[in-house]
Structure formats: structure tokens, C-alpha cells
Amino acid sequence: MDKPVLYIVIPCYNEEAVLPVTSGMFLKKITDLAAAQKISDESRVMFVNDGSKDRTWAIIQELAETDGHFCGVCLSRNRGHQNALLAGLMTAKDLADITISIDCDGQDDINAMDAMIEEYLGGSDVVYGVRSKRDTDTWFKRTTAEGFYRVMKMLGADVVFNHADYRLLSKRALEGLAQFKEVNLFLRGLVPLVGYRSSSVYYERAERLAGESHYPLKKMLAFAFDGITSLSVKPLRLITLLGILVSTCSFLAIIVTLIIKIFGFTVTGWTSMICAVYFIGGVQLLSIGVIGEYIGKIYNETKSRPRFIISETTMEKDNK
Ligand code: UDP
Ligand code: MG
Numbered sequence: 532m533d534k535p536v537l538y539i540v541i542p543c544y545n546e547e548a549v550l551p552v553t554s555g556m557f558l559k560k561i562t563d564l565a566a567a568q569k570i571s572d573e574s575r576v577m578f579v580n581d582g583s584k585d586r587t588w589a590i591i592q593e594l595a596e597t598d599g600h601f602c603g604v605c606l607s608r609n610r611g612h613q614n615a616l617l618a619g620l621m622t623a624k625d626l627a628d629i630t631i632s633i634d635c636d637g638q639d640d641i642n643a644m645d646a647m648i649e650e651y652l653g654g655s656d657v658v659y660g661v662r663s664k665r666d667t668d669t670w671f672k673r674t675t676a677e678g679f680y681r682v683m684k685m686l687g688a689d690v691v692f693n694h695a696d697y698r699l700l701s702k703r704a705l706e707g708l709a710q711f712k713e714v715n716l717f718l719r720g721l722v723p724l725v726g727y728r729s730s731s732v733y734y735e736r737a738e739r740l741a742g743e744s745h746y747p748l749k750k751m752l753a754f755a756f757d758g759i760t761s762l763s764v765k766p767l768r769l770i771t772l773l774g775i776l777v778s779t780c781s782f783l784a785i786i787v788t789l790i791i792k793i794f795g796f797t798v799t800g801w802t803s804m805i806c807a808v809y810f811i812g813g814v815q816l817l818s819i820g821v822i823g824e825y826i827g828k829i830y831n832e833t834k835s836r837p838r839f840i841i842s843e844t845t846m847e848k849d850n851k
Pocket of ligand 2: 634636744
């Protein structure tokens with residue numbers, strides 16, 4: 532078997548502070564792996580510039596000029612991590628035998644790539660990078676993140692515990708992924724749906740080497756909610772259950788009220804009335820909101836707008 536061509540796919544958004552630090556690490560990994568005869572020398576480090584407002588794209592272009600192992604793809608505007616990653620993977624799909632996606636901030640241990648490639652050579656099409664512990668995260672980030680994975684599991688969405696977007700995908704897994712046309716992208720929920728043999732590699736997550744996280748709590752919550760509603764219809768079912776529960780309680784309350792009436796203890800009853808009105812009003816609004824979330828998703832899907840638009844790449848020059 533020929534040595535596989537590996538593309539390391541790295542989305543970057545406003546990362547001018549960290550790119551000069553980590554690009555060398557990625558390059559070294561590629562050249563070391565090639566020297567060890569694990570991968571072909573045609574392998575590349577592919578940066579995806581997600582519409583950065585700083586010098587990120589200029590840095591990527593410089594890197595591509597200084598070393599042939601670097602290449603870059605530039606999106607026409609900022610589309611978010613998931614879309615940028617998909618753009619990179621779909622571009623790499625036709626050029627590579629395997630891709631490994633990783634963030635550009637050096638938080639994920641690049642040395643886990645050796646083990647990932649071993650797993651691939653051992654017959655896995657998908658290899659998940661899983662965090663063995665979260666010592667470097669704050670208590671708050673750790674609890675919320677782990678809570679998120681638990682809630683996802685409870686709601687029936689198949690996600691790998693403590694795995695983010697650090698993973699190896701084979702060519703046929705990428706081709707499988709390409710058939711998922713959804714606009715509401717939640718890659719870590721889609722990859723398990725692609726199927727094929729998968730395995731996990733464990734690593735410890737470090738601190739960001741430079742720059743700042745793009746995922747404050749507000750964005751993390753939105754991401755979690757998006758993930759749940761993209762992958763599971765259980766919240767809709769929960770509304771039905773809630774409806775049944777509230778109706779049953781109301782029915783019992785009616786009987787109790789009638790009994791009180793028959794026995795003549797007629798009190799003004801304003802408090803219980805108003806409580807019921809507020810309670811049922813709240814439940815209804817909440818339920819409409821959840822249903823609305825799904826309708827919003829349908830709205831976006833029916834428009835099927837492009838998930839990313841590539842404005843330029845550094846590979847164009849190579850082909851000419
Ligand atoms: N990122 C991106 N587009 C965005 C936001 C982030 O491509 O709109 C990239 C970012 O450059 C990084 C990765 O996604 O490589 C993860 O972002 P970050 O490290 O800020 O998130 P965290 O690790 O804190 O969850
Ligand atoms: Mg990070």
C-alpha cells in the first residue's frame with residue numbers, strides 16, 4: 532500500500548497572534564511523519580481563513596510561499612468554526628487520503644496524530660481525539676462542557692464524550708460526510724452518523740498558546756442548543772409529555788374545585804386562579820419557543836444556502 536497523503540485541516544479566525552507559533556509545530560509534525568515513512572511527502576498543512584479581520588490570511592500566504600507543505604483556503608467572509616472546517620475538509624477530500632482536523636491554537640496535543648494514523652492503518656476510518664482530562668479548563672468551563680455532553684446523550688444525540696473537532700477522517704468517511712447537505716452544521720454529531728469503523732485516541736488538552744478564545748459562554752450555550760436541536764427531536768416529545776402532565780394536573784384541580792363547590796366552601800380563589808394562568812402561560816410560551824426553534828431550522832434548511840464560499844486558495848498558483 533502506498534503511504535497515505537495526510538492533510539491537516541486548521542480553521543483560523545483572527546489568529547495572527549498564534550499562527551506564527553503553531554504553524555512551525557504543524558510543519559514539524561508533517562515532516563517528521565513523512566521522514567518516519569508513515570505518510571507521503573505530498574502531505575500538507577491546510578489553513579482555512581474564516582474571514583479574519585487581521586493579518587491571518589497574509590500570514591498564511593507567506594507560510595505557503597516559504598514552504599511547499601503549507602497551503603491555504605480563504606473564505607469570502609466569516610462563517611464560523613464549523614463551516615470553515617467543512618470548507619477545508621471538502622477541499623482536502625479530493626487531494627488527500629486522510630485528513631486530521633485540529634484548532635490552530637495549540638490546545639490539542641499534536642502528538643496524538645501519530646496514534647491516530649496508527650489507528651487508521653489498523654483499519655479505522657474515523658479516529659476521535661478525546662480529552663482524557665480537563666485540568667487546564669476552569670471549573671466552570673469543565674462543568675458546563677461535560678454537562679453538555681450528558682444532556683446530548685440523554686436527548687438521544689450520538690456524540691462522543693469529551694471529543695471536540697480533533698479527529699481523523701479517511702477519504703471514504705469524507706465522501707460520506709459530503710452527502711450530508713444540512714445547513715445547520717454540527718460536525719461532531721454528523722460524523723458518528725457517517726458510520727464506518729471508528730476508534731478513539733486520548734490526549735491531554737493544554738492552554739491556548741496565544742490569542743483569545745472565540746467561545747464565550749453565550750456562544751457556547753448557542754452552540755449547545757444548536758447541537759441539540761440539530762440532532763434530536765426529543766425536546767418536541769418532551770413538550771407533548773409536559774402537555775399531558777399539565778392537563779392531568781388541571782383535570783385533578785377541576786375535580787377538587789368542584790368538590791369544594793359542592794360542599795359549599797366557596798372562597799374567592801383569586802390566588803389559585805392567577806397562579807394557574809401564569810403557570811400555563813409560561814409553559815405555553817416555552818413550548819412555542821422550542822417548536823419555533825425547529826421551524827427556524829426548517830426555514831434555514833429549505834433555503835439551502837451555500838455553507839461556505841471560497842474566495843481564493845494558495846493552490847491555484849501551484850496548478851498553473
Ligand atoms: N474559529 C473559526 N471561526 C470562528 C471562530 C473560531 O474558524 O468564527 C476557529 C479558531 O481560529 C480556532 C478554532 O476555531 O482555530 C476554535 O476556536 P477557539 O480556540 O477560540 O475555541 P475554544 O478552543 O476556546 O473552544
Ligand atoms: Mg481553542
